[in-house]
Structure formats: structure tokens, C-alpha cells
Amino acid sequence: MKVAILFDNFGPYHLARLKAASDRCDVLAVEFGSSSAEYDWVASEASGLKRVVLNQQGSSRALDNREFSSRIETIFKDLRPDVVVVPGWGSRGALLSLLWCVRHRVPAIVMSESTAWDEKRSAVKEWIKGLIVSNFSAALVGGTPHKSYMERLGFPGDRVFLGYDAVDNSFFSEGVRSSVEGLESREEGEKVPARPYFLASARFIEKKNLPRLIRAYATYRKKLAPSTLDSRPVTPDSSWDLVLLGDGELRLELEKLRSELGLQECLRMPGFKQYAELPGFYAGAGAFIHASTTEQWGLVVNEAMASGLPVIVSNRCGCAADLVEEGGNGWTFDPTDEGRLAELMLRISSGKDEREAMGLKSLQIIEAWGPERFAGGLISAIGKAQAPLRTLPVFLLSPLVQLSLKR
Numbered sequence: 001m002k003v004a005i006l007f008d009n010f011g012p013y014h015l016a017r018l019k020a021a022s023d024r025c026d027v028l029a030v031e032f033g034s035s036s037a038e039y040d041w042v043a044s045e046a047s048g049l050k051r052v053v054l055n056q057q058g059s060s061r062a063l064d065n066r067e068f069s070s071r072i073e074t075i076f077k078d079l080r081p082d083v084v085v086v087p088g089w090g091s092r093g094a095l096l097s098l099l100w101c102v103r104h105r106v107p108a109i110v111m112s113e114s115t116a117w118d119e120k121r122s123a124v125k126e127w128i129k130g131l132i133v134s135n136f137s138a139a140l141v142g143g144t145p146h147k148s149y150m151e152r153l154g155f156p157g158d159r160v161f162l163g164y165d166a167v168d169n170s171f172f173s174e175g176v177r178s179s180v181e182g183l184e185s186r187e188e189g190e191k192v193p194a195r196p197y198f199l200a201s202a203r204f205i206e207k208k209n210l211p212r213l214i215r216a217y218a219t220y221r222k223k224l225a226p227s228t229l230d231s232r233p234v235t236p237d238s239s240w241d242l243v244l245l246g247d248g249e250l251r252l253e254l255e256k257l258r259s260e261l262g263l264q265e266c267l268r269m270p271g272f273k274q275y276a277e278l279p280g281f282y283a284g285a286g287a288f289i290h291a292s293t294t295e296q297w298g299l300v301v302n303e304a305m306a307s308g309l310p311v312i313v314s315n316r317c318g319c320a321a322d323l324v325e326e327g328g329n330g331w332t333f334d335p336t337d338e339g340r341l342a343e344l345m346l347r348i349s350s351g352k353d354e355r356e357a358m359g360l361k362s363l364q365i366i367e368a369w370g371p372e373r374f375a376g377g378l379i380s381a382i383g384k385a386q387a388p389l390r391t392l393p394v395f396l397l398s399p400l401v402q403l404s405l406k407r
Helices: 012-022 065-079 092-104 123-133 144-152 169-177 210-223 251-260 275-284 299-306 338-349 352-369 371-385 394-405
Strands: 002-007 026-033 050-055 083-087 108-112 138-141 160-162 197-201 241-245 267-271 287-290 311-314 330-333
Touching (some): 002 012, 002 065, 002 092, 002 371, 012 026, 012 371, 026 065, 050 065, 083 092, 092 108, 108 144, 108 371, 123 394, 138 144, 144 160, 160 371, 169 299, 169 352, 197 210, 210 241, 210 251, 251 267, 287 338, 299 352, 330 338
Parallel strands (some): 002 026, 002 083, 026 050, 083 108, 108 138, 138 160, 197 287, 241 267, 311 330
8 A cells, every 4th residue: 555645844753754654554755845944954864765855946835836736736646645644734735635635535644733722713714624624534643632633623533543743762862872961062152061951942933932931040040049959059050051952033032131131151042953963962951841832742842751851841732741741751831930930940950869760751751652653653544544534525625725725
């Protein structure tokens, strides 16, 4: 059976999943564009995979709707897939691919990490979305909140499987073991401190909630008072630094906030780092923080857990329900509560034994959420897809797709 798996652009996460799936079925990897409009990834090798790219000259956004649709028609006509696995239902590539599947009576499986709360919802849009989603034969989603949302849209729960959001766990666990603490970044003047530090990794955009994270960190430093840390007094000089990986439109604003709060010497911002550089940063960290006000999943939490770190995760992240065991491998928190985040930072930095136990628990939990789970969930979804759901007639689905493309 030929299974076409579609993504907008192949980053390291996607390739890990595709390679795991290719061990279980005949995978045809379809990439809409050779570069990403959101992530400055170095082009990834896909050795051993049958790979096709719609736009080999850049992002898929460079193609207009007519050209995009024409290239999908050409590629699928050549590949003749038995099943098509589609990334979501809101993008142009997803909608046009689904329409092709309905026209040619090919089962379609949706991959989704949407939750009920990651965006504002309107009754009309949810009704339209439910009609579109009903044309898929099965679903592969991130975790339990994502399955619940599919069911809320009217999709049968017995056709929804978990495991979509996975990273290459072994890459991080093995990379951390071979890394040396205190590595210098490649950015001149920005060094990774030798002692444990808080680590965060995110695009510098509004939903990542980085100003609150920085203010919570400033509060954490102020909270340090004479107490004990491994039987020694805690002083501002022995507090953890914060290393914030990433880049984006808010960088100047964050740098200004860093200066206003007097954190120039303890808040490091080394910039965006490529995949191969990440284990070195995880290796020196004492804990990982993800503070987003809304996040469909949060794959950086997977990375941190595979690196053996305790995690402090916003309860608005889709991964929190399945990956964070309260008090076991970390904690969740309200992303608007800077005081609570500061308290959790103080707690995790002052308990070495607890921190080590939490890191081990992270490894145990994330072991069940690697690429193999993606492959297993996909195989289960393919099995269900062989008994198709009732789909809308093309003459009804096509106007819905065109309406969605105009939004």
C-alpha cells in the first residue's frame, strides 16, 4: 500500500516521523515547499525516503492557488497513492489535497494538533470545519486534548489515534550524553554559563509569552534570600541564569526589557540555533520552561524531556496534559501568573535531588511518545481508513474549500 504523507516543509521532526513510518509501510513523502516560511531550518537530508517537492525553488507560498492545485494533481497522478495523509485542515495544501482525495475516492487521514482553546472559536466556523473534517476517514492527533477536539467537531472517537507530535528522542538523549556543559554559543559575546541554567526555546512572537517569562525570572532573582541550596547559602550570585534560544520580531523589545530589569549579565539570548546545536544547550540546563499563552502542542518540551530535564510548562500548551506529571517530571502553570512561575523556578533550582528524579521521570514519560508512536498511530489510522466515512459530494465540498481558501 502506497501512503503519501504530506507536510509543508520537512524539518528534522518531520523526517524522524517519516523514517519511522517508512519502516512500517511504503511511504511517499510529499513536501509542499523546499523552504519554510516560519523556520530558518538548514535543508534536511531525507536519505532512504521517496521524496517529492511541489515547489523546489522555495516556500509553497510562492505558488498561487491554481498552480498549487495543478502540481498536486500532477504529483498524485504520478504517485497513485492508496492513502493520503494530510497536515491539518486549514492550510491551502491540506484543503486542496483533501479535495483531490474526495474527487478520486482515495481515503484521506488528517494529522492534527488543534485543541478547543488554541484559538477563538465561532459557531459558524466550527460548523464549516466540522463539514470539512467529516471528509477524512481517520485522524492522527497529538494527544488527549486533540482527540477531544476532533470528537467535538463530530468526528468518531474510534477513528482518532494518538502520536502525531513526536521528535527523534534518541538524537537528544544521545546528543546530551556526548555534550560538554558550558559550551560557548557561536554568537560572539553570548556564552552559555557553566552552572545549571533555565532554558527556553521559542520564536520571538507574542504567543510565546516571553516578556512575562523575563519578568518572572527577574522576580525569581529578587526572591532569593538566605536559605539553603545543597547546604550552602543562596545569594544572587549563585542564582541560575536564563538562556533564551530563538529569534523573531520581538527581539528588540525583549532586549530592551532585559536592560530595564538589569538582567544583561544573567539573561543570555544566543539567537536561533540549528537542530544539531541544540543538545549542547540542553546538556548544560537544569530545567526547561515553556511559557506560551497558547500552543497547539510544544515540541520543544519533547526535546527537553528526551534530554532528561524537568519541565515547567504553561497549562495552555497542548502537550501539558499528556507529557507533564505534576510534581513528577515538573509542573504546569497559568501563563499569566508571573508570581507562580517565579516560585516554580525557585523550587526547581534549589532542590538538586528532586531535580534529578524529575529528569529521570521525563525520560520515562517521553519514551512512549517518540517517532515509533507516530508510526504505530498512523498504521492504526490506515486500518480504519479502509472503511471510509460518508463524505460530502464534490459539488458541496468544493465551494467550502474555496470559501476557506479566501479567509
